[in-house]
Amino acid sequence: MKVYFLPDEKLKELIKVLKGLGKVFWSREREITSARESRTKIKIEELEEDAIQDYRIPGFRSYDSFKTFLLPLPSKVAEYPDDEWIDIKNIKQKTVLLGLKACDLCAFSLLDKVFIEDPEFIDPFYKRRRQTLILITSDCTRAGKSCFCNLLGRTPYVTSNFDLNLSEIKDGYLIESGSEIGENILKNLSPVESNEEQIQERDKNRKNVMEELTAQNADFVEAFSNPDILVSEGYKSEEGWNLGRTCVSCGACTNVCPVCYCFTLFDRSQGEGKKSKRFRVWDSCQFKGFSQMAGGLNPRFPLMEQFKNRYYHKFFRFHERYNEYKCTGCGRCIDNCLGDIDMREVLSGIKIEREKVNG
């Protein structure tokens, strides 16, 4: 695919074209001011006309995750009796997501494995929503403190599965299409072809961010060499999981995680003689009710078993089934943990303990 150059002032034009395609949501830097502090947060928001002028694509992933566009809340999945497929028919409009990072795209491909690539059961709602999304990705230009995609063999930039990808360089962006939709958008913009120097600049930026990640995660490389084996063989290690002791079972980690998809079906009556509705709502393995059975028996008790389950699912169970880790390395769970638990340190803790035991 050809790579083009989009000067800064033409970003507005691109956004205008995107607006013509459907509702646009972008990740955007925001000043959040509270009584205590003022800081910048990268958030996903619906595009605001007034903000287009000054819009820049943020340097790394947003604080919140894009999974809401595939697994929205609440999500009606049936009305019975006589389901008429109401919701599915309503999912028509295209939605453009602007500023996705490599980890966000990786999350989508992991969710695809569960919801549409499993030949036995395809989720019709997910599938329909997935088809309505237009994905405009962008290279990371810096690493967040909690970012660790490199440890899972992933990169902070994408090379496929997007509609358009933007790479920030001096005075603008390199833009590349990865699909027919992307190709058509590009035609509308009539951008100029990039030159060799610009490509080199992009590649150097990519290398720099990769180096930044390598440096900040150097201590954890060992722990991430075979996390599937580590988590399953180290499951019973008492000491190894010590860092999990500050978990308060709040469920923040699974909520912010772009690939935590576990859910529960929930029915609501509309009154005598009327149809009932069935919703799919996010659930969390960090909640007691997630696994508790009739009579109060819970195979994931005490709390430490819940805590371990998240790691077990991400690094062992999912890997057994799909040959991929159910983690993008985005670090959102680290940023949001009330117990101050860092996934990287947890895996390292198990690793160290196992080495002590095995000599």
Next chain:
Amino acid sequence: MDNIYYPFEAEVTDIKKETPTIKTFHFKLAKPVTFKAGQFMQLTVPGIGEAPFTPSSRPGEVQEMEITILKTGRVTDVLHNEVKVGDRLGLRGPFGKGYPIDKFIGKEILIIGGGVGLAPLRSLIYALFDRVDDLKKISICYGTKTTKDQCFKDEYDKWAAMPKTSLNLTIDVLCPDWEGTVGVVTCLLEKDRLDVDVRNSYTVSCGPQIMLKFVTIKLMEVGFKPEQIYLSMNRRMSCGVGKCGRCNIGPYYLCKDGPDLCYADIKDYPNVFD
């Protein structure tokens, strides 16, 4: 494309009281359902929610189905207290793999049930009776707290009279109207009582988790190998299709890969029995 979350209609045509806390519901189905013994359904009480149950009726019947239900919580309370003949409920399924009946051909089958656990096994028992010529022996062991807690009482004579079949019952606590064995179900599995060729058998157990645990220990003690032990495991469920993420033992999802699993496949994973 089918909506895997949509329940089709099932009309309650009969409700039979088995014990003070267990009832068998008879359903007429809005569409034919072919299920294998051991596969389960998600039963919807409209507006209240779903719970998973394994049909207790003969697998060959496609327009009708029986489900035997213990009263134990939110959904099952409504089933017991409010649902009446003529009501329209919902069903999804069948889900799961069911018992590996083809593997059982030419073998002795030892069936061990506890409490309402005999319900799913009844469907297996019917399926095995249909192929009794291909089997060496069918031994049924069933334990309950008291005689009042025994399900399908009026069928015991028929079962015991089937060729190659034996039925052994036990109750946990002595009752005045009982002359049979007293003791938990594992007492029927003691070496001196067990009339099976251990090397040429498969065992299938269904009941509370604690029973499954001690049955498994006992079976190993009398010489069964993990490969010969099938267990109907219990986990909380919601979707039924391996997506909602909760019903696993190790990498196996009970809803998709079970709910009956071979002990050899699961024994080394965390939290199998506790």
